[in-house]
Each structure stands twice: as structure tokens, then as C-alpha cells.
Amino acid sequence: MTQLLEVEDLRAGYGSVPVLQGVTFSVAEGETAVMFGLNGAGKSTTVNTIAGLLKTWGGKVTFDGEVISGLPASEIVKRGVSLCPEGRRVFPQLSVRTNLELGAWTNRSVQAEQLERVFGYFPRLEERSAQMAGTLSGGEQQMLAIGRALMSKPRLLLIDEASLGLSPKLTQTVFQVVDQINDDGTTVVIVEQNVGVLPYADQALVMQKGTITFDGRGEALAKTGDLRAAYLG
Amino acid sequence: MHELVLAGGTPFSVQLNLLTPLFDGIANGAAYGLLGLGLVLLYKSNGIFNFAQGEFAMIAAIVTYVFDSGTGVLPNLPFFVAALLGVVAGVLVALITERLVIRPMFNRAKVILVVGTVGVALLLIGVEGLLPYPKTEQLPDIGTVLGVRPYVAKVDQIPIADQDVAKIVMLVVLAIAAYVFFRYTRTGTAILAVSQDSTAARVVGISVERISAISWGIAGLLGGVAGILLAVPPQGTLTPGAFTGSTLIVAFAAAVLGGMTSLPGAFVGGMGLGLIEAFANADAAFVPGLRSVANGQAELAVFVVLILVLLVRPRGLLGQES
Numbered sequence: 001m002t003q004l005l006e007v008e009d010l011r012a013g014y015g016s017v018p019v020l021q022g023v024t025f026s027v028a029e030g031e032t033a034v035m036f037g038l039n040g041a042g043k044s045t046t047v048n049t050i051a052g053l054l055k056t057w058g059g060k061v062t063f064d065g066e067v068i069s070g071l072p073a074s075e076i077v078k079r080g081v082s083l084c085p086e087g088r089r090v091f092p093q094l095s096v097r098t099n100l101e102l103g104a105w106t107n108r109s110v111q112a113e114q115l116e117r118v119f120g121y122f123p124r125l126e127e128r129s130a131q132m133a134g135t136l137s138g139g140e141q142q143m144l145a146i147g148r149a150l151m152s153k154p155r156l157l158l159i160d161e162a163s164l165g166l167s168p169k170l171t172q173t174v175f176q177v178v179d180q181i182n183d184d185g186t187t188v189v190i191v192e193q194n195v196g197v198l199p200y201a202d203q204a205l206v207m208q209k210g211t212i213t214f215d216g217r218g219e220a221l222a223k224t225g226d227l228r229a230a231y232l233g
Numbered sequence: 234m235h236e237l238v239l240a241g242g243t244p245f246s247v248q249l250n251l252l253t254p255l256f257d258g259i260a261n262g263a264a265y266g267l268l269g270l271g272l273v274l275l276y277k278s279n280g281i282f283n284f285a286q287g288e289f290a291m292i293a294a295i296v297t298y299v300f301d302s303g304t305g306v307l308p309n310l311p312f313f314v315a316a317l318l319g320v321v322a323g324v325l326v327a328l329i330t331e332r333l334v335i336r337p338m339f340n341r342a343k344v345i346l347v348v349g350t351v352g353v354a355l356l357l358i359g360v361e362g363l364l365p366y367p368k369t370e371q372l373p374d375i376g377t378v379l380g381v382r383p384y385v386a387k388v389d390q391i392p393i394a395d396q397d398v399a400k401i402v403m404l405v406v407l408a409i410a411a412y413v414f415f416r417y418t419r420t421g422t423a424i425l426a427v428s429q430d431s432t433a434a435r436v437v438g439i440s441v442e443r444i445s446a447i448s449w450g451i452a453g454l455l456g457g458v459a460g461i462l463l464a465v466p467p468q469g470t471l472t473p474g475a476f477t478g479s480t481l482i483v484a485f486a487a488a489v490l491g492g493m494t495s496l497p498g499a500f501v502g503g504m505g506l507g508l509i510e511a512f513a514n515a516d517a518a519f520v521p522g523l524r525s526v527a528n529g530q531a532e533l534a535v536f537v538v539l540i541l542v543l544l545v546r547p548r549g550l551l552g553q554e555s
């Protein structure tokens with residue numbers, strides 16, 4: 001299987017403090033990879049660096065055979081990598097619809113088609129399309145953030161902690177939609193602390209103190225009870 | 234025939250007590266609104282008070298003057314060409330400010346950026362002081378430029394100046410244009426997006442740097458137009474710092490009164506404060522007991538109204554809840 005995303009010895013941090021100490025993993029086209037790890041392990045730093053929000057200190061990120069590390073975030077989105085950031089980060093005083101339209105900023109030609117797709121996954125967003133995003137519930141904001149990330153029609157979708165603060169029921173709904181998105185052909189990397197996502201994962205990664213300490217199939221991690229105990233707390 | 238005597242006071246004069254302050258207030262209000270518009274724009278887009286806005290206006294006025302009058306070695310250009318160069322100069326100074334002062338401090342606290350703009354204002358006042366042009370000159374008003382009589386009409390002997398009409402028309406046109414820009418254009422929406430969450434804006438692929446440059450460029454344009462319309466007789470001047478020292482402070486109050494993020498609010502707030510000032514300054518001796526009020530009543534009235542409005546409506550008259 002061809003690898004869509006290849007991360008090699010990636011290093012990044014804040015100010016002069018290194019966080020990523022050489023992160024290496026790859027994700028095959030069409031799969032869902034889940035990245036687990038304790039708070040502060042460096043998961044968000046990893047996906048933010050891949051998306052170009054943080055500067056790459058060392059190593060490289062290859063997407064579809066081309067090096068994307070070092071490119072500006074806008075260029076990375078244009079090439080087909082889209083991030084749904086931690087903490088949702090919708091535009092609170094813009095309408096749901098405008099939030100979604102902004103998701104297609106770099107690729108306007110797919111806006112209409114993707115809007116239909118997103119409303120298909122999240123009918124709730126269509127009902128509320130004229131509402132200000134800041135007035136949505138937490139779950140709806142999470143749906144909007146995922147929907148917005150899909151608007152550029154990415155080949156790789158990075159989702160950072162989609163389940164944070166959601167009820168167990170809503171969490172399952174979100175995981176199911178992410179699974180659907182993956183079935184529809186989008187490769188997904190999902191950062192999670194909730195092991196409930198494991199059934200949807202093809203690949204599982206565990207990050208610890210800025211490096212990957214487990215990289216295997218989802219089922220393998222599910223069986224390894226001690227790994228869960230050691231790495232997921 | 235216009236005299237109405239109130240008990241205990243001097244006769245009420247429609248001309249002195251009503252029309253003069255009304256026209257003066259509207260004219261000054263337009264000035265506050267014009268400067269306030271640029272302030273609102275930058276507050277909307279960057280979340281900062283730009284203290285350099287008055288000097289963006291002054292630079293534009295000076296550049297217009299030197300080309301209009303052909304100062305030194307410069308060509309003597311037609312007024313509207315000179316004005317265009319003036320506006321371009323205002324935009325350039327704003328862009329340079331963005332690039333050299335704002336962008337390097339992008340991720341710092343807003344208050345640091347605000348102090349940065351104070352620094353830019355002081356620097357520009359210094360630079361203007363060094364420029365070789367007659368500091369006490371004024372720009373021609375629109376009536377002179379067009380070679381027509383200086384007033385549109387007279388109401389009860391009081392002329393309504395061409396220049397005041399030009400200011401109000403320009404203010405309305407610019408306020409509507411800015412509103413349409415934010416409401417209906419992609420770039421306008423992107424500016425709002427960056428101001429609400431710059432990380433999210435980068436996530437969707439918006440270049441935050443480009444958007445910042447665009448919003449400062451527009452602020453420079455608004456400031457430039459304001460400067461060219463305001464540096465005219467009778468009160469206008471090309472003295473370095475003149476706008477910052479007088480108009481800008483009231484323009485801030487106007488923008489806050491209007492709601493700081495509201496473009497129509499800059500208009501409403503500007504007009505409101507202009508009128509309050511003018512009526513407070515007008516000969517109020519027809520009101521029993523007011524004869525003794527000393528100078529400073531205009532500032533006092535502005536202050537009282539501002540505080541009252543903010544107590545009742547902290548977001549300003551037209552500001553939105555956030």
C-alpha cells in the first residue's frame with residue numbers, strides 16, 4: 001500500500017524548548033490512524049507542525065511523495081492536507097455557513113460540492129447554517145470544525161481531540177461520522193485520548209514525550225492490555 | 234422674527250442657538266467620523282486602537298499640498314492628482330507601519346501593539362517636522378478647487394459650506410463601502426475571520442500576514458481621505474501632529490460611542506459627539522443660569538455623554554454582543 005503521509009525524524013518546539021524529539025511514522029492512503037498519548041506528549045505539536053502552523057526544526061514531512069514541511073500553512077491546505085484543530089476554533093461571530101465557506105478558502109471550486117457533502121454528514125449544520133457559530137453547542141461546534149476542515153476537499157484530514165468535552169453518545173456520533181468520511185476516501189489521522197475510537201482505527205500510534213513509542217495495527221494495540229496501562233493511563 | 238424670550242434669560246436666537254451649532258456640529262462630526270472609520274476598521278481587524286491614524290491623515294494632507302502647490306522641485310499637479318498621490322502616501326505609510334511595527338509583534342499582547350502605534354504617531358510627527366514645507370499652510374477647500382461659490386446654500390443667512398457637504402458625502406460613501414466590503418466580499422470576511430481567531434484562519438489557509446497588510450492599507454486609505462478633507466480653512470492646518478492632538482482623541486470617543494466594531498457606529502458616534510460639542514459650546518445664555526458656565530463645557534459634555542452611554546450600553550450604541 002502506498003504511504004500518503006510520511007513523517008521522518010520530525011523535530012519542533014516552542015521558543016527554544018524542543019517538544020518533538022524525532023517523530024517518525026507513516027500513514028497509508030485510505031486508512032485511519034489514531035494517535036494516543038498523555039496530555040503534553042506532543043500530539044498537537046505533531047499535527048500542527050504537519051499542517052504548517054508551527055515551524056519544522058528538523059526532519060521532514062512528505063505528502064503524496066512531495067516534501068511539504070517548510071511550506072506555509074496555506075500551501076499545505078492547497079495540496080490536500082487539512083487540520084481540524086484542538087479546541088474546535090470556529091469563527092464565533094460568523095455564521096455556520098460562512099465558517100464552512102471559509103474552509104474552502106484555498107479551493108473555491110469545490111465549495112458547493114463539499115458544502116453538500118458536509119451537510120450530508122451533519123444535517124444539524126444545515127438547519128443552523130444562518131446561526132452564529134459561537135451560539136452553537138459544543139458538539140455542534142465540533143461538527144462545524146470537522147465540516148470546515150472537509151470543505152477544502154482534503155486527501156488527508158488531521159483531527160485533534162474531537163471528543164474533548166463531548167458526551168459519550170455525541171463522541172460515538174462523531175467517531176462514526178469520521179469513519180464515514182474515511183470510507184468515502186479521505187485518509188484520516190485522529191488524535192485521541194478516548195480509546196473508544198480504537199474500533200474505527202486501522203493503525204494505532206502511541207506518543208510519549210515527543211516520540212512514537214508504539215506503531216502498529218489497531219487490533220494489536222487493543223489486545224496489548226499492558227500498553228494501554230502504560231501509555232494511556 | 235426669530236426671537237423667543239425665555240424667562241430669566243436672553244432672547245433665544247434660531248440662528249445662534251440652533252442653526253449655527255447644528256451645522257458646526259455636523260461638520261465637526263463628519264471629521265470625527267472620517268477619522269473614526271479607520272479606527273473602527275483596525276479595531277475590527279486587529280483588535281487594536283491605532284494612535285497613528287491621525288498622522289496617516291497628516292502625511293496624506295502634506296503630500297497632497299506639496300504636489301498641489303508644486304513645492305520646491307516638485308511638479309505643480311492638478312489638485313485631484315495631488316490628492317490621489319496623498320492617499321497613496323497614506324496607504325504606503327500604513328503598509329510600512331504594518332510591516333515594520335505590527336507584524337514583528339503579531340503575537341504579543343494587544344497593549345504592546347497599541348503602544349507601538351503611539352510610537353509610530355510620534356515618529357511620524359517628527360518626520361513631518363523635518364519635511365521642508367510651510368507648516369502653517371492649508372489645503373484648498375473643494376469650492377476653491379472647483380472654482381465655485383464656497384457654499385451650497387444658505388439657511389437663515391448661515392452658509393452650508395461645500396467642504397462640509399463634501400465631508401459628509403465622503404463619510405457616508407466610505408462607511409457604506411466599508412460595510413459592504415466586510416459584509417459581502419471574501420477578503421472582508423477573511424479579515425473578520427482573522428480577527429476572531431487567527432489560528433483558525435491559518436488552518437483554513439488564509440494568509441494572516443496578507444490580511445493584516447490589506448487591513449492596514451485600507452486604514453491608510455481612509456486616513457488619507459480624511460486628512461485631505463480636514464486640512465482646509467478655516468480650522469484645518471498642516472501642522473505636524475495637529476490631527477493627533479485634537480481630532481483623533483474625539484474620534485476615538487466617537488468610535489467607542491458608536492460601538493468600536495460598528496462602521497455605521499463611527500458615523501453615528503462622530504455626528505453625535507460633533508453635535509454635543511457644538512451645542513455645549515454654543516451661546517447658551519438663553520437658558521437661565523447657564524451664562525456662568527466657563528470654557529471647557531464641550532469637553533465636559535462629551536465626557537459625560539460617553540460615560541453615560543457606556544454605563545448603559547457597554548458595547549456602545551451600535552456595537553454587537555460578543
Ligand SMILES: Nc1ncnc2c1ncn2[C@@H]1O[C@H](COP(=O)(O)OP(=O)(O)O)[C@@H](O)[C@H]1O
Pocket residue numbers: 014019037038039040041042043044045046
Ligand atoms: N504554545 C505553546 N508554547 C509553549 N509550550 C507549549 C505550547 N503548546 C504546547 N506546549 C508544550 O509542548 C508540550 C506538548 O504539548 P502538546 O503538543 O499540546 O501535547 P498534547 O497535544 O499531546 O497534549 C507540552 O509540554 C506543552 O506544555
Ligand SMILES: [Mg+2]
Pocket residue numbers: 043044045086160161
Ligand atoms: Mg493536544
